Amino acid sequence: MGRGWRPILIGGAVAVATFALARAEIFAPSAPAGGTAAGDFYNGETVFQRECAGCHGDGGKGGGAGPALFETGLDATEVSAAVQQGRGVMPAGIVTGQEQADVVAYVVAISSPSE
Amino acid sequence: MLIADVSETYTDLVTMVFSSTIAAKAWFATAAVVLVGVQLLTAARIYGRLSFLPERGPAIAHIHRWSGRIAFLFTLPVFFHCVTILGFQTPDTRVAIHSLFGTFFYGVFAAKVLVVRDHSLPRWALPTAGLTLALMLVVLWVTSSLWYFTTVRFGF
Numbered sequence: 001m002g003r004g005w006r007p008i009l010i011g012g013a014v015a016v017a018t019f020a021l022a023r024a025e026i027f028a029p030s031a032p033a034g035g036t037a038a039g040d041f042y043n044g045e046t047v048f049q050r051e052c053a054g055c056h057g058d059g060g061k062g063g064g065a066g067p068a069l070f071e072t073g074l075d076a077t078e079v080s081a082a083v084q085q086g087r088g089v090m091p092a093g094i095v096t097g098q099e100q101a102d103v104v105a106y107v108v109a110i111s112s113p114s115e
Numbered sequence: 116m117l118i119a120d121v122s123e124t125y126t127d128l129v130t131m132v133f134s135s136t137i138a139a140k141a142w143f144a145t146a147a148v149v150l151v152g153v154q155l156l157t158a159a160r161i162y163g164r165l166s167f168l169p170e171r172g173p174a175i176a177h178i179h180r181w182s183g184r185i186a187f188l189f190t191l192p193v194f195f196h197c198v199t200i201l202g203f204q205t206p207d208t209r210v211a212i213h214s215l216f217g218t219f220f221y222g223v224f225a226a227k228v229l230v231v232r233d234h235s236l237p238r239w240a241l242p243t244a245g246l247t248l249a250l251m252l253v254v255l256w257v258t259s260s261l262w263y264f265t266t267v268r269f270g271f
Contacts, residue, residue, distance in 0.1 A: 004236055007226035007244070015222030018198060022218060025202035027195075029122040042201055045135045050267040058134030058270075 038098075039105025047103045051094050060110045066090060074111040079104045122200055129192075133271050140196055141260040142271065143189045148256045150186035151249050154179060158245055187224070190252075194221070213258040216251050223248050 029041050048060070055066030062068030066089075083100050086092035095103050126136055133139035157179035160168045169175065197217055205211040227244040230236055 003233065004240075007229035007233070007236075010229060011222040011224075011226030013222075014225040015219045018221050019203060019218045022198045022203040022214070025200065027121045027125070027199040028202060029200070042136065046137050046263075046267055049135050049138070053134070053268070059130055 039101040044102035044106025141263040147186045147189040153182040
């Protein structure tokens with residue numbers, strides 16, 4: 001086999017290794033506390049930035065029309081109820097379905113008091 | 116427990132500067148894309164194109180090498196988050212394309228680095244590898260950073 005194939009073979013091996021690493025998701029967070037196992041923290045973060053940060057601030061740290069959520073000790077039941085039914089000026093059903101589960105997972109995680 | 120801590124620590128570190136981990140990735144990738152633009156301009160000058168740029172020679176080659184190295188460094192936190200935390204996903208076309216190109220990105224990068232060092236290869240091999248790598252990064256940027264800036268929010 002010619003020397004010219006070396007970059008392609010090694011590049012292919014690196015791509016296969018990357019794929020294996022991606023499938024393993026070795027540092028993926030475990031299910032968040034609070035009974036929201038169906039939610040994905042990182043997708044919830046994106047949904048939160050799109051739909052919620054305007055009122056609750058970046059990372060839920062406040063600064064808008066809504067209250068700060070960061071380190072406030074909310075649980076999944078409270079957050080789910082607020083999202084589904086609305087609260088104060090916050091309308092009901094801003095996000096639904098999987099996006100709701102994801103954003104609940106994110107809010108529960110950021111609202112956990114730091115140790 | 117230790118593995119979960121890695122994800123949390125990464126998130127805590129990144130959100131000290133950026134509003135979210137995805138915002139951080141969007142800006143790191145944008146920095147890499149800007150530097151890839153520098154790479155393309157300097158490469159074109161090295162190959163005798165774009166004569167309006169300063170003269171060919173060590174300075175252009177130096178800028179080309181260092182813009183590449185710094186661009187590579189900017190991709191590392193993105194790699195860490197995308198590959199080791201989020202993984203390969205295909206929930207929709209955008210994410211599927213992003214995952215596919217992301218999987219091959221470092222493979223093409225490794226191939227390009229080897230092509231640079233192998234002077235026995237045909238003259239077209241290096242620009243082909245370089246342009247392929249640049250194109251892949253642009254596709255990755257369009258399917259992540261540009262999407263984030265235009266559909267989620269534009270900000271840090």
